[in-house]
Amino acid sequence: MQFAQRLQPLQSNVFADMDRAKASALAAGRQLIDLSLGSSDLPTEAHVLEAIAKSLYDRSTHGYLLFYGTQAFRQAAADCYEQKFGIKVNSETEVLPLIGSQEGTAHLPLALLNPGDFALLLDPGYPSHAGGVYLASGQIYPMPLLAENGFLPVFADIPAAVVAQSRMMVLSYPHNPTAAIAPLSFFQEAVAFCQQHNIVLVHDFPYVDLVFEETRGVGNSFSQSHSLVPSILQADPEKSVSIEFFTLSKSYNMGGFRIGYAIGNAELIKALRQIKAAVDFNQYRGILHGAIAALTGSQAGVTNTVATFRQRRDAFVNALHRIGWQVPIPQATMYIWAKLPSPWQQNSVEFCTQLVKKTGVAASPGAGFGKSGEGYVRFALVHEPHLLETAVEKIAEFL
Numbered sequence: 001m002q003f004a005q006r007l008q009p010l011q012s013n014v015f016a017d018m019d020r021a022k023a024s025a026l027a028a029g030r031q032l033i034d035l036s037l038g039s040s041d042l043p044t045e046a047h048v049l050e051a052i053a054k055s056l057y058d059r060s061t062h063g064y065l066l067f068y069g070t071q072a073f074r075q076a077a078a079d080c081y082e083q084k085f086g087i088k089v090n091s092e093t094e095v096l097p098l099i100g101s102q103e104g105t106a107h108l109p110l111a112l113l114n115p116g117d118f119a120l121l122l123d124p125g126y127p128s129h130a131g132g133v134y135l136a137s138g139q140i141y142p143m144p145l146l147a148e149n150g151f152l153p154v155f156a157d158i159p160a161a162v163v164a165q166s167r168m169m170v171l172s173y174p175h176n177p178t179a180a181i182a183p184l185s186f187f188q189e190a191v192a193f194c195q196q197h198n199i200v201l202v203h204d205f206p207y208v209d210l211v212f213e214e215t216r217g218v219g220n221s222f223s224q225s226h227s228l229v230p231s232i233l234q235a236d237p238e239k240s241v242s243i244e245f246f247t248l249s250k251s252y253n254m255g256g257f258r259i260g261y262a263i264g265n266a267e268l269i270k271a272l273r274q275i276k277a278a279v280d281f282n283q284y285r286g287i288l289h290g291a292i293a294a295l296t297g298s299q300a301g302v303t304n305t306v307a308t309f310r311q312r313r314d315a316f317v318n319a320l321h322r323i324g325w326q327v328p329i330p331q332a333t334m335y336i337w338a339k340l341p342s343p344w345q346q347n348s349v350e351f352c353t354q355l356v357k358k359t360g361v362a363a364s365p366g367a368g369f370g371k372s373g374e375g376y377v378r379f380a381l382v383h384e385p386h387l388l389e390t391a392v393e394k395i396a397e398f399l
């Protein structure tokens with residue numbers, strides 16, 4: 001059988017190697033403490049589950065959902081943006097429901113790139129951003145993220161020839177995997193750069209709510225905003241070049257339900273809708289009902305989720321510091337991005353493979369997120385503090 005060339009870059013994936021290492025640790029009888037996946041272990045709120053459960057017995061929800069989702073869902077998304085960021089959004093033309101935000105960010109390049117066109121991506125970055133560019137036969141220009149720049153890219157470093165052939169840039173702050181946050185001034189710089197060079201600005205925004213209180217004053221300086229970190233639309237209120245992706249996976253612990261939305265420039269929303277129309281029939285209406293309950297109901301669950309991840313962050317970072325592994329204290333996300341000690345500084349895959357084999361503690365190698373991620377490891381705080389502390393004890397023995 002002959003397969004398309006675009007399949008090739010999708011085949012080699014260090015996370016698949018990690019899955020094999022995890023499986024062999026389990027087969028060897030080790031207790032696995034899996035900190036390698038950013039899949040929340042916290043429960044979905046009861047009022048959300050009830051809305052979905054009620055829908056299941058309502059026959060009107062059982063057919064195809066046409067017309068790009070429901071007006072009620074799009075309105076709930078638009079209202080959220082007005083409340084959180086002071087941004088007015090047209091729910092008819094500027095919102096699109098998605099089957100998880102990954103689906104949207106992976107499909108968008110099909111609407112923007114001709115074969116060979118460049119996409120400017122964060123390095124390290126979320127793997128499906130690159131995956132979508134490969135599907136569209138585009139080229140990736142990785143923008144290196146360095147600790148000394150606060151893990152923000154430097155636009156002036158992008159070669160002019162690449163800029164000239166670039167059709168999209170993908171940002172994502174609070175950032176997975178580095179946990180960095182970006183100030184509004186950085187987004188304003190990104191918008192100006194993209195406007196100047198006729199580049200579409202994509203912002204993947206899953207960790208908008210997973211931000212810790214001490215960030216106040218650092219992230220978002222916009223007085224109308226109730227969010228601790230800025231939306232790209234605050235830097236581009238006319239929505240001239242920007243589209244943002246939100247997911248209910250993190251804020252509402254709904255990863256398995258597959259629901260998110262795109263919001264922003266109406267032409268971009270329309271183009272993504274046209275790509276999706278060739279691929280899917282939207283998420284199930286019952287899940288949309290659950291998402292509306294999540295977005296419009298009490299936000300106490302979000303506050304609890306943030307408090308839980310903050311407590312876990314403190315437990316894990318303090319334990320690492322006690323064993324002499326100095327890591328910065330992240331202000332957002334559910335991750336710890338740790339620079340590897342010697343002799344592992346240039347071999348994060350080997351570190352993670354050996355760690356899980358010998359101790360059962362699974363982490364994600366920095367190299368899996370891009371070349372500039374080498375020398376780092378990402379721990380996802382998806383277990384209770386006592387298990388996180390046990391993991392650090394095992395890491396200490398391993399080191």
Ligand SMILES: Cc1ncc(COP(=O)(O)O)c(C=O)c1O
Binds near residue numbers: 038247248260
């Ligand atoms: C940056 C980023 N984008 C997207 C996703 C996936 O979101 P969804 O569940 O909505 O597809 C994740 C999940 O970890 C993520 O970290």
